[in-house]
Amino acid sequence: MPNRLANETSPYLLQHADNPVDWWPWSPEAFEEARRRGVPVLLSVGYASCHWCHVMAHESFEDASVADYLNAHFVPVKVDREERPDVDAVYMEAVQAATGQGGWPMTVFLTADAEPFYFGTYFPPEARHGMPSFHQVLEGVVAAWSDRREEVAEVAGRIVRDLAGRSLAAGEGGLPGEPELAQALLRLTRDYDEKHGGFGGAPKFPPSMVIEFLLRHHARTGAEGALQMAADSCAAMARGGIYDQLGGGFARYAVDREWVVPHFEKMLYDNALLCRVYAHLWRATGSDLARRVALETADFMVRELRTTEGGFASALDADSEDAQGRHVEGAFYVWTPAQLREVLGEQDAAFAAEYFGVTEEGTFEEGSSVLRLVGAGDAEHDDPARVTDVRARLLAARELRVRPERDDKIVAAWNGLAIAALAETGAYFDRPDLVERATEAADLLVRVHMGDVARLCRTSKDGRAGDNSGVLEDYGDVAEGFLALASVTGEGVWLEFAGFLLDIVLERFIGEGGQMFDTADDAERLIRRPQDPTDSATPAGWTAAAGALLSYAAHTGSEAHRTAAEGALGIVGALGPKAPRFIGWGLAVAEALLDGPREVAVAGPVGGELHRTALLGRAPGAVVAAGEGPDAGSEFPLLVDRPPVGGEPAAYVCRHFVCDAPTTDTGELTEKLGG
Numbered sequence: 001m002p003n004r005l006a007n008e009t010s011p012y013l014l015q016h017a018d019n020p021v022d023w024w025p026w027s028p029e030a031f032e033e034a035r036r037r038g039v040p041v042l043l044s045v046g047y048a049s050c051h052w053c054h055v056m057a058h059e060s061f062e063d064a065s066v067a068d069y070l071n072a073h074f075v076p077v078k079v080d081r082e083e084r085p086d087v088d089a090v091y092m093e094a095v096q097a098a099t100g101q102g103g104w105p106m107t108v109f110l111t112a113d114a115e116p117f118y119f120g121t122y123f124p125p126e127a128r129h130g131m132p133s134f135h136q137v138l139e140g141v142v143a144a145w146s147d148r149r150e151e152v153a154e155v156a157g158r159i160v161r162d163l164a165g166r167s168l169a170a171g172e173g174g175l176p177g178e179p180e181l182a183q184a185l186l187r188l189t190r191d192y193d194e195k196h197g198g199f200g201g202a203p204k205f206p207p208s209m210v211i212e213f214l215l216r217h218h219a220r221t222g223a224e225g226a227l228q229m230a231a232d233s234c235a236a237m238a239r240g241g242i243y244d245q246l247g248g249g250f251a252r253y254a255v256d257r258e259w260v261v262p263h264f265e266k267m268l269y270d271n272a273l274l275c276r277v278y279a280h281l282w283r284a285t286g287s288d289l290a291r292r293v294a295l296e297t298a299d300f301m302v303r304e305l306r307t308t309e310g311g312f313a314s315a316l317d318a319d320s321e322d323a324q325g326r327h328v329e330g331a332f333y334v335w336t337p338a339q340l341r342e343v344l345g346e347q348d349a350a351f352a353a354e355y356f357g358v359t360e361e362g363t364f365e366e367g368s369s370v371l372r373l374v375g376a377g378d379a380e381h382d383d384p385a386r387v388t389d390v391r392a393r394l395l396a397a398r399e400l401r402v403r404p405e406r407d408d409k410i411v412a413a414w415n416g417l418a419i420a421a422l423a424e425t426g427a428y429f430d431r432p433d434l435v436e437r438a439t440e441a442a443d444l445l446v447r448v449h450m451g452d453v454a455r456l457c458r459t460s461k462d463g464r465a466g467d468n469s470g471v472l473e474d475y476g477d478v479a480e481g482f483l484a485l486a487s488v489t490g491e492g493v494w495l496e497f498a499g500f501l502l503d504i505v506l507e508r509f510i511g512e513g514g515q516m517f518d519t520a521d522d523a524e525r526l527i528r529r530p531q532d533p534t535d536s537a538t539p540a541g542w543t544a545a546a547g548a549l550l551s552y553a554a555h556t557g558s559e560a561h562r563t564a565a566e567g568a569l570g571i572v573g574a575l576g577p578k579a580p581r582f583i584g585w586g587l588a589v590a591e592a593l594l595d596g597p598r599e600v601a602v603a604g605p606v607g608g609e610l611h612r613t614a615l616l617g618r619a620p621g622a623v624v625a626a627g628e629g630p631d632a633g634s635e636f637p638l639l640v641d642r643p644p645v646g647g648e649p650a651a652y653v654c655r656h657f658v659c660d661a662p663t664t665d666t667g668e669l670t671e672k673l674g675g
Contacts, residue, residue, distance in 0.1 A: 009461040010080040011407045012048040016057065020067035023078045026087060034075040035112035040145050042074040042138075043091065043116075045106040047082050048407035049265040049315035051329055052122045053105045059125040060134045066125075069135065073142045074109075081106075082314060082411055083459050083468050086519050089530040094159055095119045109141050114527055115156035118144075163528045175566055176573040176590040183577035184587055185217060185226060191581060192229055196258050197236030199581050203263070205253040206237055208273035209535050209584030215280050216591035216620035219674050227284065234281050237274075238293045241363070241370035244333065245356060246395040248296030249304070250274050251318075252537075260363050261370055264330045264404075265318035268305055269538045271297050272312075272417035279425045283616055291429065298425045301418060302437050307408060309448070309463045310440035312418045314411050317404040332401050334368035335394075343397040344390060352390050409461045412449050412474040413538065415441050419481030423488040427615050435488055442485055445478055446497060455520075456501060472509050472518045472541025475501045479548035483555070487624040488615065490606030492635025495555055502552050505545050506564055514567035516542045533571045539585035542568055547589040547621070554599050554623045556637050557657050569593060592621025596655040598673065601638040602626035603662075604649020613666040614651055617673025 004024050005017040016023055024030035026043075034041045044061075046053030060066045070076050081088035081104065088106070094116045096102040101121075108119040118141055123134035132140070144152055188210065191199045198204050211230045218227040237243055240259025242251050249271050251262030278294035281287060305312045322331035335358050340349040352358065357374035364370050419438045426434030448460045449470070456470035456478065470478075479498040486494035508520035518530040518541050533542035546568035553562035572586035580587060598619040602611045604626065611626040625636035628649070633640035642652045642662070650662040653672045663669050 005078060009409065009459070009464060009466055010048075010083050011409055011461070012046060012050075012053075012080040012082070013078055015048060016061060016078050019057070019061045020064050020071075021061050021076050022067075022071045023076050026077055026079050026084060030075055030077050031112050031114060034110075037075065039074055040117075040141065041110040041112065041114070042070060042076045043079065043106075043108040043110055044076065045079045045081050045088050045091065045108070046104045047080055047315075048405070048409075049267070049317045050104050051263065051265065051318045052103070054317075054319060054327075056105050056122050056134075060123070063125070066135060066138075069138055073138070082407075082409070083466060085458075085471055085473070086523070086526060086530050089518060089532055090163070090526050090528055091116055091119070093163060093530075093532075095121070097162065098159075107137075111153065111156050113156075115160050116527075117152050117156040117159065160527050174570060174573045176569055176576055176587075176593075178594065180573050180576050181217065181587065181590060181594070184213075184580035185223065187577065188214070188229065188580050189225065193257060197229075197233035198257075198259070199233075200257075202257045203253050203255050204257050204259065205537070206242065206250060206270060206274055207233060207581065207584065208270070208277045209539060209588060210581055211277050211584075212280065213580075213584050213587040213591060215277075215284055216588050216595075219284065219618040220591055220595050220620050231281060231285060231287065231290075234278060234293075235289060238278075238289055239373040241372050243293070244300070245371040245373060246391055246398060247300055247304070248293075249300030250297065260372065262330075263318060264333055266300075266304075266316040267414075267537070268301065268312050268314055268411070269414045269417055271301050271305075272414065272421045273538070275301065275425055276417075276421040279421070279428055283428065284618055294425050295429060295431070298422055298431075298434050301422070302434070305406070306437065307410065309410070309444055309460075310437075311410040311444040311460070312415050312441060314407040314409050314414065316406055320404040321402040328365075330364060330368075330370070332398065332404050334364050334370055336362065336368050340394075343393055348386075348390055348393075351386065352394065355387065355390070409459045409466070410444065410449075411459055412445060412456055412470055413477040413544070415445060416474070416477035416479070416481035417538070419445075419478075420484035423481075423485045424615070427488045427612065435485075438481075438485055439489065442482060442494065442497075445481075449478075450497075455504065469520065469523055471523075472505065472516060473538065473544050474541075475505050475509070476541055476544025476546075476548050477539065479505075479552065480544060483548060483551045483623070486555075486636075487626075490611070490626045490636075492627075495552075495636065498548065498552055499556070502545075502549055502561060505549070506560065509541075509545065510564060510567075514564070514570075516545060516568055518542075533575065533586070534579075534582045535585045536582070540583075542571065543583065543586035543589060546572075547585065547592070550589060550592055550597065551621065551623050554597050554621075555625065565589075566593070589621065595620045595622075597621035597623060599638055599654040599657065599659075600624045600669075600673070601636070601642045601652040601654065601659070602649065603632070603639060603642050603644045603652070604628055608649055609666050610649050610651045610664075610669060613669050614673065617670065619673045622673060 002017045005013040091108045103121045127133045214226040214230040242254045242259045242262045275297040278290045282290040318329045320332045355375035356371040358369040362369045422434045422438035449457050457465045458468040459466040479501045482494040482498040546565045549561045549565035575583045600614040606626045614624045625638035648664045651669045652659040652662045
């Protein structure tokens with residue numbers, strides 16, 4: 001019989017709707033039930049494409065004896081971290097502070113006042129490797145709750161007091177300038193993996209935001225080392241197993257430092273960020289590899305993540321059924337030599353095995369291999385027609401396999417990232433269909449996530465808005481997407497919508513000292529108001545908002561928005577020199593600030609040569625406004641009093657609305673924008 005999760009919209013919660021565990025969604029009623037019964041709350045946080053979340057669910061939450069014990073001694077609450085990033089952030093901070101590590105599934109035991117007193121991540125069904133079994137953990141918590149309640153309350157109170165004392169000041173590092181960005185680059189150079197690209201060891205995550213900083217730093221300063229790290233990291237990822245060599249798109253991370261074996265789930269946010277990075281790398285270098293990967297990643301998002309409503313789904317699962325009917329990680333993607341021969345025949349299979357690195361020993365489990373480019377250089381193979389044919393035949397055969405499940409919920413922030421990536425990629429490579437897909441996703445966010453109310457909701461599914469309010473990253477990333485779309489399409493309505501969202505940021509998300517918070521001042525009160533300025537898999541709300549505020553100020557001349565952006569960037573001055581890998585987007589925004597950012601007004605047709613040249617300009621964070629006719633200035637303030645020259649389209653390159661002499665020449669415009 002389904003439990004209370006059956007009425008939820010989250011695919012992750014619905015995965016648990018038939019568990020024998022009597023799950024509650026996060027709600028005041030759940031905590032009131034714990035208070036009424038005098039029992040603790042078990043909070044379990046995960047997400048739909050999380051491999052270890054599935055493992056723990058199968059091992060424990062689907063087990064009747066575990067469920068009976070849980071139901072008798074706890075109020076179990078299940079949370080989708082992608083729907084409630086605020087809840088996830090608050091308790092993950094506690095987990096990391098206590099254990100030094102974190103991850104999902106996250107398992108936290110709370111009092112009826114939502115105060116945590118014991119926590120961990122995945123717990124196995126049987127004790128192993130020094131880790132207690134889940135049942136042992138449950139029994140230990142029940143014993144402590146029954147016999148040492150005062151001690152539990154004291155621990156919970158101490159944790160909450162510690163979390164409450166962690167509020168950050170906005171400008172503690174001062175506005176980041178040339179010295180701080182140079183120190184950040186030096187630190188990155190020390191952390192750089194010269195042999196394999198990327199930063200640090202295993203597991204290795206795609207450093208998309210750091211690469212954006214490196215590209216912008218090179219564009220502003222000419223530092224060749226920055227460009228080399230960016231280009232080599234992108235090449236290593238594109239040639240590795242983390243990139244889907246048949247269907248395009250990136251997995252979430254590699255389990256090794258060589259990018260060979262991925263954790264196979266594919267997230268929208270990774271692919272949106274990386275699509276944009278590879279497009280920007282092509283803009284900087286003209287690399288054929290970067291062009292191909294940008295377009296293939298864009299096509300992957302449209303083909304496999306686009307929903308019928310026009311938005312983009314959150315993720316593809318890591319697991320699927322293999323030929324034996326087992327539900328295992330990577331089954332959809334890996335190959336053996338025998339499988340290659342079955343699809344391609346002996347000769348082409350031998351060619352494909354050499355080209356993609358498929359061996360009898362395998363690089364993954366049970367003799368299977370993850371496809372990589374080991375038989376090709378940065379340019380295509382000597383026989384590109386054969387490569388194309390082999391890829392197409394293998395992809396067609398793979399389509400007959402059982403596909404990974406898709407998490408169909410629409411997350412506002414991640415769709416904002418996708419809108420920016422698709423709009424720019426479409427503009428760079430003359431793919432109006434990609435710009436159209438970006439516009440349709442933006443329409444969905446306005447229609448469903450903004451609707452008739454004056455606020456942004458976090459998620460939707462099947463065209464139905466979810467109940468959870470947007471957090472700071474939603475406002476920042478959606479505004480970023482709208483601003484990119486405005487620059488590409490010349491439609492001022494997207495600038496207007498971005499301004500609407502950013503005004504809410506100014507009103508609701510900024511504290512008295514200029515610091516930013518992840519939730520609005522009228523959001524549900526948790527044990528602490530979450531506030532995290534560090535970039536992890538996605539830009540932090542703090543840095544995302546700073547970037548969008550700065551771009552909007554460049555478009556409009558608004559001092560209020562620029563002042564807020566500068567105030568937010570103080571944290572980059574503090575963290576950038578010490579931990580640049582964890583504030584990459586903040587550093588990229590700081591590069592834009594140091595460059596101006598430049599403002600480009602194109603008095604001429606949208607899609608014309610001057611407009612496209614402006615979009616291809618490498619000046620960090622430059623904004624572009626294009627349009628012609630008497631009404632253009634009403635949509636874009638940059639176009640006011642900036643007419644064509646001698647009847648021909650003209651481009652004005654400005655900083656703080658003070659412009660150089662206009663040009664009608666694309667070559668001169670390229671030079672002005674660092675081309």
